[in-house]
Amino acid sequence: MESIGPANVPVESHLLLDCCREADQADIVARGLDQLRAALSESFHGHLIALAGEIRDSSRLLRSLADCSQVYITRVPFMTNYLSILLPCLSRTLKDIVTYYEEKTLTREIRWRKMYNKMTEEAGGLPLPQRFVLFNHFLSLLKQLLTRSPNFDLNTLEALRTRVAALREQLGIPPMPQAGTLVRQNPMPLVVVQERNSHWAEQIFSLPLPSRTALKHLRSSKSYGPFYPWGHLAIPHDSTVLFKRPFENDTISVVAFLSSVDQCPYFLMRTLQNSAPWYSMFGAHELCIEREGSALQLKRWSRSEQCSKLWAALYFITWEEMVLFYCTFVALKARSLLTVQIHPNEFQLRREKRLFQAQIIDDGFRHSLIVYEDLQTRGLRLHAAVWEGELRQCPVWTAFVTHQSQSPTWLSRRSRHRVWLKDIQLYVFCNTYRQENMRQNKLGAFEIHFDREEAARRFKELFSIRSAASETSENEQEASSAA
Incomplete structure (x- = not known):
């Protein structure tokens, strides 16, 4: 470069x-x-x-x-x-x-x-x-x-x-x-x-959020460098910006871009010192990610000290934004040609409980479908990941379960293996996946095709039980208020 x-x-x-x-x-x-x-x-x-x-x-x-x-x-x-x-x-x-x-x-x-x-x-x-x-x-x-x-x-x-x-x-x-x-x-x-075909990461943060679930215990985001002045970093000509995410009122920002030389993703972090911008850059393959409370921590390897060091601690206002950044980073890293190995723990966002998992046939691919519950916010999301092969566990898409799930028409079982979901928005982390192929029905509902009949039944029961429990709780609260 x-x-x-x-x-x-x-x-x-x-x-x-x-x-x-x-x-x-x-x-x-x-x-x-x-x-x-x-x-x-x-x-x-x-x-x-x-x-x-x-x-x-x-x-x-x-x-x-x-x-x-x-x-x-x-x-x-x-x-x-x-x-x-x-x-x-x-x-x-x-x-x-x-x-x-x-x-x-x-x-x-x-x-x-x-x-x-x-x-x-x-x-x-x-x-x-x-x-x-x-x-x-x-x-x-x-x-x-x-x-x-x-x-x-x-x-x-x-x-x-x-x-x-x-x-x-x-x-x-x-x-x-x-x-x-x-x-x-x-x-x-x-x-x-x-x-040129648009990269999937260019679309993720331009889509509106269907819900905004606030995170607690927020602190100031921090960046740790090493930093360099404007123009000192070796960035190939004609690279492509995928997205930019601001933190701390834009005093810190993270830009993800695709290098025009190796077609691999890199992360450029900017901080301000006395109003002057300072920059630090690493490839996705050079960073590791993990959740710590309401923050995502990005770590790098220090060759001089031969140990892992914190590169950034990014605090998110909403759980949804944290999930999207996490999944985007992991998918970019997993699909980078420069990534030698990715630790299995990086595929699992901390402080999430797995409520359900099954194999689905999804746009012609075999995927894992997981239902996660966030332990801090109690938010629910659907998460599809690669079932097998070199990219096993790599995120394919995620979708947040909102108040729409309380409607009796939100989920319907159409056959032994097929379930339809109405009013659900997918965030897709893959260029080859086409969700429109799973919406070819008169309602435009998203279709989930389970590999096993029993999995379709368990999936429907999970949301039926949660909906009933939520309704019971609301009735108890109303009765308590009336008394």
Whole structure:
């Protein structure tokens, strides 16, 4: 792999550091607006909530650009000219907001009215929250440009660039010299997106959660490195970001990407020190994962000390998010061509109780179907894994059992071996699995085909018993309340 240092891209490095600094400032401003809102009557809350929300989105997008730039480092020059147009305008706007809400000689209501009206007027009538909508649309397009998204639209980017440049002029910010390569000067490599099949990991965290079960005893997520400055890591050109997960209000983030050289998954962790980003990277095959309470711990092997060391402790707000990250990591590691061996314990998420297990015929494959109950939250999930072979126990899909299971029509036994489930969402950890093949019925229900008749019966009984127990508990609670 070719190593790329910051000396090769000094302008880009400065701009991406500025992204992180402005993201920090945006978080501070959003918190200041929240405090201002708390002191004002409810009639002002709508605009303040909208403005703070857009500013937080700006912070998230700025950090996302800096994180993804590590993977797409050769494409950074194509967006630096656009960043050099936007960042001074964004920075000036944030500073002006602070100046207005810190003007102690005025009442808080007058501070807000003056801020909103004056900043709307100076922008030619563009309302203050909509100014950040403009910034965020611009930043979103820059991310699409950076990552070669098929949704990228050059015409829209150019139109927004013109609007931001006009806003700069209205604010009295002098024009900037060109800092990078304009897209229109070399459009073909940027606009043409190669056809490729989407990797399953790109979809996992974009699907909505059917339920959100809160975890307890949360602490601060921590990252332990070793860390390096921006541009010092050897990341192959044209690698593909699979997903990004933020922690601690995005002060820590984990980016998973597929290397263009060996087609294997890697994890890039970013932390912030004095607003500057620092990065650490290991392949999935170099890390081990285990649950500790409400956290997932990722460990690496230290060659110098010849022992296992903690790389990150990631705390999750919900049980569902923890499960998805765990299954995604294990599936990526198990399927990586660089993984020599994976310990059987890594296939088992700690503090889960196995309530049921059987063999199923699933989209033409033999899989294990397991019903797990989380001991901390009492959450239930279905888990399908590879039945045999080199990938034995590797996750194929999981599905969370929600309140829908209390409905008498949620589960129905259609034959001796077949059970239908309505209203269930699968998260699939495999490119070859097609769940639509198991939904070819008039209801669109998900079909489970058990290898043995007795397993189908036990599966239905498990949920019938739990549903009856839940109903009895609710009736007892109602009777107790009435008494």
